[in-house]
Amino acid sequence: MLNPVKVGLLGLGTVGGGTINVLQRNAQEISRRAGRGIVVTHASARDLTKPRLCHTDGITLTTEPFDVINDPNVDIIAELIGGTTLAKELVLKAINNGKHVVTANKALIALHGNEIFAAAQQKGVMVAFEAAVAGGIPIIKAIREGLTGNQIAWLAGIINGTSNFILSEMRDKGRDFADVLNEAQRLGYAEADPTFDVEGIDAGHKLTILASIAFGIPLQFDKVYTEGITQITREDVGYAEELGYRIKLLGIAKRTEKGIELRVHPTFIPVQHLIANVNGVMNAIVVRGDAVGQTLYYGAGAGADPTASAVVADLVDVVRMLTTDPENHVPHLAFQANALSNVAILPISDIESIYYLRMTALDRLGVLAQVTRILSDCGISIEAIMQKAPPDDVDQVPIVLLTHAVLEKQVNQAIAQIEALEGIHGHVKKIRVEMLEQ
Amino acid sequence: MLNPVKVGLLGLGTVGGGTINVLQRNAQEISRRAGRGIVVTHASARDLTKPRLCHTDGITLTTEPFDVINDPNVDIIAELIGGTTLAKELVLKAINNGKHVVTANKALIALHGNEIFAAAQQKGVMVAFEAAVAGGIPIIKAIREGLTGNQIAWLAGIINGTSNFILSEMRDKGRDFADVLNEAQRLGYAEADPTFDVEGIDAGHKLTILASIAFGIPLQFDKVYTEGITQITREDVGYAEELGYRIKLLGIAKRTEKGIELRVHPTFIPVQHLIANVNGVMNAIVVRGDAVGQTLYYGAGAGADPTASAVVADLVDVVRMLTTDPENHVPHLAFQANALSNVAILPISDIESIYYLRMTALDRLGVLAQVTRILSDCGISIEAIMQKAPPDDVDQVPIVLLTHAVLEKQVNQAIAQIEALEGIHGHVKKIRVEMLEQ
Structure with a gap:
């Protein structure tokens, strides 16, 4: 694989720190996608003694942002200092130095974008700004x-x-x-x-x-x-x-x-x-x-990680354009064809889920107790249960319950036992539940 | 500007017809974005006598899809016939002929994508399939x-x-x-x-x-x-x-x-x-x-136009990659820098909107009638109005209303007159209403 692309970061605040963290944490995933590593080699901050939210080992730190944009070893500048005065000067100078630029700075683009884009086009460099609008949403x-x-x-x-x-x-x-x-x-x-x-x-x-x-x-x-x-x-x-x-x-x-x-x-x-x-x-x-x-x-x-998500996506866009062959600069399946992984796909019996179960009990004493006993024996806790009183002339009662998260095979085992009960009529209906959290 | 890129369409059903319609209707907008026109020059359909949802004037029609993929004048093939047998054969042959391919065929990609992508990579052509998943959602x-x-x-x-x-x-x-x-x-x-x-x-x-x-x-x-x-x-x-x-x-x-x-x-x-x-x-x-x-x-x-939206986006992606300089293959502002338009931005007084108006009336007979009279004189219809009974010891009543859509300047004029009424206390609060339809 090619050498990593070198990024110079201007600003080590919330977004700068988040960007370093995301690049480090997902380094492998990112290089599988970009076809090449992306490494922050230089960074500037106003106060180098401030405690940081990220590790800066191996990064050349400076209080002088112009040192970063003037460094010949830096390929891409990520402008994350905000504001429209110094940031504008830095971005225009970086472009003039032939660096590609990624920025999260909405005010800068809204107020000076026309000028910045014209300069970039003239110099043949990219300026990317996904992080300037709506954080991590692309x-x-x-x-x-x-x-x-x-x-x-x-x-x-x-x-x-x-x-x-x-x-x-x-x-x-x-x-x-x-x-x-x-x-x-x-x-x-x-x-x-x-x-x-x-x-x-x-x-x-x-x-x-x-x-x-x-x-x-x-x-x-x-x-x-x-x-x-x-x-x-x-x-x-x-x-x-x-x-x-x-x-x-x-x-x-x-x-x-x-x-x-x-x-x-x-x-x-x-x-x-x-x-x-x-x-x-x-x-x-x-x-x-x-x-x-x-x-x-x-x-x-907004926020460190969501904004960093957009900054890194822009970095990958630039790297893909710099690196890969034009016909496949974005790999078909997002990851480079030689970097697909053969991780196992689980059979449905091995998934873990919450389950909704619905069954029909003959209105006999003790059926509910039998059902909960079977669930308990199979290691299944109950989150919620509803048993409705039947109309007077009907002797079948619906039992509806939600389990805690368990393996599908445990639930199937329990269902087989429940269906075998004399007091249960027909099949047990099973529907998976997703909380869509985290 | 460069000559238009020539597209050969396989299939003139719902998606094929929609794609031709969108390309024709938005031709100007699309070429401002892509830096180049995109024109369907060839198309195949099983039955050419069938009535179509689109104009096919100027398009060479055939019942033989292989004629389309073998035509040396066609740059990009859009496979919109569905199925996995003939479609697979056509796509692999088109790739082998050095054509870029855009497809809306989810079954084809899900079942044969690995093989198709490998062939495309070997031949150095693009295969795009945004329309295969979730229609127009990118x-x-x-x-x-x-x-x-x-x-x-x-x-x-x-x-x-x-x-x-x-x-x-x-x-x-x-x-x-x-x-x-x-x-x-x-x-x-x-x-x-x-x-x-x-x-x-x-x-x-x-x-x-x-x-x-x-x-x-x-x-x-x-x-x-x-x-x-x-x-x-x-x-x-x-x-x-x-x-x-x-x-x-x-x-x-x-x-x-x-x-x-x-x-x-x-x-x-x-x-x-x-x-x-x-x-x-x-x-x-x-x-x-x-x-x-x-x-x-x-x-x-799904649907003709939403799916066509994704097919055309893929066509533009391919054209941008083929045509523009690598550093700016996607223009900063989506449209080519020389194709930005100077359409007027309206002052806020010239916008048209529905309005929520809230005011405080002294609980005197006739104030409500005066307010509605002013609105009517200013050409403003009322969609809904609420006047709540005040607590016994208070002589101020809130009046809340929603207008039909009118010009902001009309509403401002009405507000000035309402605020001048003796029976109205303080300012009229105005909030714009958007129905977010169409």
């Missing part, structure tokens, strides 16, 4: 590559987790805006200065980017209307509910006959729509294309 | 490129629209399986022979593909456990509801310490989970990665 890729057959009619997104957390809490607990904001700050979901989040500016940056890739228009943040959630009261949240709506801070980009609408504001949306049920700090974007109809993309919009 | 791209930083822990998807329609109807209307199946067949959601859909085989094909790209394992449909929905009764649906669950036919791929689980079966899932609320013929897939956490992808899993 929404840039979905619109830019997945929906290329469509004329996009509109998109609408919950693209600021802090605001969504506040609105969710106001609704769930009938609390006031200021009260929830305080808690969000305490939990680290909101900055000490929450203006960018609660006034819709952060969402406006992201909307600027989404609208450009949806409609093919230049980035123009200055044309985005932004209105935050600070004026939303408990009363509004309550009336919305009574009328069948939820209030969400949406970024909306819409193509109309008169022109394009770009706006961020609190919005009533029907409770039946999937996106109305996106709660807490989660993000989601609905995109309506003329061919595909509505599609929705949901996930974590 | 789920292959999301997992294969968007989540490359992650170790995927599991994925679970509603990936058969027919089954989901049947289960949704059974739940909503308390109907029986057989009854709903009949209706689905009448509506065209279910085939005359529904076995593949209701027995989980179609979902098994798709799960095979998703599992391979998630875990980096060879395609192995024969190891997938499949169990359909034919044994699910109204009783099970009802008990699920009582216990806080919904029944969905899920395709589940899970990495465990003992091996990988690949299974399709009816599954209880908690009603609170977003995917439990995916109804009708819609598809959705939840993917859990170690870095990103849970992400969800939702959209139409």
Whole structure:
């Protein structure tokens, strides 16, 4: 295999630390996908004495970010310092040095993307920015590559987790805006200065980017209307509910006959729509294309690991483009053909699951006791059980229960014994249960 | 601009017709994205006299698909005939002829993908198959490129629209399986022979593909456990509801310490989970990665236009790879830098929206009449209105209303007049309403 690609990281904060952690933890998986290792060799941070969330052994550390972008051994720069002044200077200089750039910086792209992309195109380097919008959700890729057959009619997104957390809490607990904001700050979901989040500016940056890739228009943040959630009261949240709506801070980009609408504001949306049920700090974007109809993309919009997920995906994109043959730069099965693994596929009897069991008991004393005894003997705990009283003229009673997680073969064994009971009529119905956690 | 890329289409049924329609309707948009036109020049169909859903003017038609794949002028073959015998032969021959291939054929990829991909790699051609899983949802791209930083822990998807329609109807209307199946067949959601859909085989094909790209394992449909929905009764649906669950036919791929689980079966899932609320013929897939956490992808899993959306996206992927410079094969803003448009961004006063208005009236006779009069004079119809009786000791009454869709400037004008009324206390709160339809 080729030598690893060398990444220089600007910024060792939340996202920088997360990126190093993900690259280290999933190194093997990532190189099986990229066809080549990806290693952070250089990193800059303002204060090198600060405790870090990641291991920096083997990484050349400096307080001088220009040293990183000027190092001839670095192939790709990951800009993770945020802000639009120093970050802009660094990114443009890195491009000028012939480095590919990956950035998580939405403000930088929304405000200076046109200039940055022009410079990159001139120098023949890549600039990737999936992490700039909606954290780990691959929404840039979905619109830019997945929906290329469509004329996009509109998109609408919950693209600021802090605001969504506040609105969710106001609704769930009938609390006031200021009260929830305080808690969000305490939990680290909101900055000490929450203006960018609660006034819709952060969402406006992201909307600027989404609208450009949806409609093919230049980035123009200055044309985005932004209105935050600070004026939303408990009363509004309550009336919305009574009328069948939820209030969400949406970024909306819409193509109309008169022109394009770009706006961020609190919005009533029907409770039946999937996106109305996106709660807490989660993000989601609905995109309506003329061919595909509505599609929705949901996930974590911020945080160290989710944002790192997008940064690393961009790094892999760059590496795949640099490294592999053009006809197969993305392997058919995501992993390089020579890196597929032969891990065993389990037979269904060896899976572990929670089970719903339904059976019909003849209404005789003791049948339920026999059933629970069999389950217990087979090592199966019961999570919930329902036995309904039968109508007067019927002597068959349905028994319904949920087990704890067990092996399928244990359940099958128990079912065979239960079906053999005299007091049980017919077969035991078995349906697997998935909690979809973790 | 370069000459258009020439596509040969195998099959002029639902997906083939949809693909021609989308390519024609969005020709300009697509070439702005791809940097080059994409034109169907050749197409084959079993019966050329059949009425078509698309215009075939300018397309060389034949009943002999081998003529299409052997034509030296065709650059890319789109295989849209389905099945695994003739389709396999055609695809392998097209690859051997040095053509790139796009296919919507899940059974073909699930059963013969390993062989097809090996042939493609050897010949240095691309094989793309986004349309094979979940129709227009770009789920292959999301997992294969968007989540490359992650170790995927599991994925679970509603990936058969027919089954989901049947289960949704059974739940909503308390109907029986057989009854709903009949209706689905009448509506065209279910085939005359529904076995593949209701027995989980179609979902098994798709799960095979998703599992391979998630875990980096060879395609192995024969190891997938499949169990359909034919044994699910109204009783099970009802008990699920009582216990806080919904029944969905899920395709589940899970990495465990003992091996990988690949299974399709009816599954209880908690009603609170977003995917439990995916109804009708819609598809959705939840993917859990170690870095990103849970992400969800939702959209139409079948149908002419949604499937065509994915076929065309694959065509654009191939064209971008063939055509543009490697460093910018996907344009930063999705459209070629020289193809951005300067369409106007509307000021917020020019947008059209539904509005929620909340105001406080002094409890005097006639205030409500004055408010509705002003709205009417400004050309604003009222969709809903609530005026609550105040507590006995309070003389201020909240008035809450929803308008029909109007221009924001009209609403602002009305608000200014309402706020000037003697009977109105303080400001009128205005929140925009989006129905998120169409």
